[in-house]
Amino acid sequence: MSRYDVFRRDLRSVYRSRTGTAVAAILALSTVIAVGLFSLASDALAVAAVGGLLTVAVLLTLVFIGSPRSIAGAVIVFTVLAVGLTFAVADPAPYTLDRPSMRFAVLSVGSALSFLIPLVGLIGSYAALVGERETGSVRFLLGLPNSRSDAYIGKFLSRATVVIVPLVTGLVLTGLIVELTFQNGSFLGTLGLTIVSILYALLFVGIGLSASAYADSSNRAVAIAIAAFVTFRVGWTALRWLGIEHTPHRGSYPEWFFWFGRINPINAYIKLTTLFAEFEYGHPLIVTSTNTANTLVTSHAFAALVLCVWTALAPITGLLYFRDRDII
Incomplete structure (x- = not known):
């Protein structure tokens, strides 16, 4: 069984277990709804109400369908409805001055994804290997003529597909909304954001x-995934600010402050999102340096x-460990 066979087998298993359903619904739907709420609607409350009702409806529908084809169909129908209803309630006047800008689109979508992608990436991948051990199917997985590397890579490709396909779907539809309803909205800019988001998603799939x-055990895998998320999201920032509290500085932050902060992958992702819109004063979620010595970092x-x-490094570290550990 090649890595491609592992990929196909695991992809079917993921959707049957509802993991793929949850990831697809969260990513593909929330991005479209979020941007729909920010587009220039003549009645923003109406957009919010419609989006909320459709979200509840599709999630309830997904509970009662099981096949990947049905799940994919439900997600596609919902996203098309979300986009259509957004345009239906949007103000069509091209000269309206209070349309949100491309900067606002990148800021809102990028900030939301910086929090959302790690969660769904970890949810979609934490049980990929340990689940095989708990069910005993790991003997089948490793008993066939394929290497552990093939098994691991096949699992990685499968879980990456589960996360990336709905992510790309949601962001492409988001790009259409941004292009047509935002001031200086750029579909190409949204595609750039999509590419960076794919890289970011692969990181957390690898960590999971x-x-x-x-x-x-699955409980321990969940604990490790949560610890990784909390470390990057909260612990890293807390350590940096605790350090600065006990470091003498005059007005500007010391150079180590930026080095420590910018090697956090979440901060790196947020910084890269600013490539796709004008951020004159920097992104509000990351500290901007006024010192030319910090230009590189x-x-x-x-x-x-x-x-x-x-x-x-994230998936390679797991692969090196998985190849040598006693599993069966």
């Missing part, structure tokens, strides 16, 4: 899969390097 390779190139390194 590594947690699954390390853990002996606060640059887009450095952020891209940080995100690429994390994205590569």
